[in-house]
Amino acid sequence: MPTINLIYEQRLQAKAVERKLKAGIMAIVGLGGLCFLATTFLMVDATRLHFEASALERKKKDLEPLLAELDANQTLLNELSPRLQTLTKAQDFTQKWSLILDHLTVNTPPGTWLTNVKASQTDKAKPLQVTLNGQSITNENIGNLMLRLETSEMLENVQLKFTNERPGQDGAKSLDFEIIADLSGSKEKEPEKPKETS
Numbered sequence: 001m002p003t004i005n006l007i008y009e010q011r012l013q014a015k016a017v018e019r020k021l022k023a024g025i026m027a028i029v030g031l032g033g034l035c036f037l038a039t040t041f042l043m044v045d046a047t048r049l050h051f052e053a054s055a056l057e058r059k060k061k062d063l064e065p066l067l068a069e070l071d072a073n074q075t076l077l078n079e080l081s082p083r084l085q086t087l088t089k090a091q092d093f094t095q096k097w098s099l100i101l102d103h104l105t106v107n108t109p110p111g112t113w114l115t116n117v118k119a120s121q122t123d124k125a126k127p128l129q130v131t132l133n134g135q136s137i138t139n140e141n142i143g144n145l146m147l148r149l150e151t152s153e154m155l156e157n158v159q160l161k162f163t164n165e166r167p168g169q170d171g172a173k174s175l176d177f178e179i180i181a182d183l184s185g186s187k188e189k190e191p192e193k194p195k196e197t198s
Contacts, residue, residue: 113134132178135166139163
């Protein structure tokens, strides 16, 4: 009977298994190394982020007095805002009156004197009315003053209310007059009503 060498086949199978086993071990070692590198990277990154978070917490703690001061200043600004708006409106109003008085200073004709300037507003929906009282030598000067008042950007609807002749002490006659005009931009705008939807 011929002898069959079964050991050779077993050796080939053992070598194949051994190669597969080595390949599996190499794959496991490679995967383990990759996991180790990934874990190390993540730990280093986590440590870096922890240090950054600590630094930010220290900065926040350092900035807390400034933040508290900022909040206090914001509260104070909110309290002072209405006053600031009032002062701004008053400053704008003062500027308008300054322009009107400058215009009167330059444009009042010779022989004409203003004795009284007053303003009144009975209704916020109507403009503020400026009343100018004075004296003049002639009606022509009063008409000239009215024409010059109409050139002012701050006044509109200039009207002569009356003139009265008054005898003077030395026999010279003078004319008392009253001119009224509207202060431009003094009429308050009505708030818009919301549109009703049906």
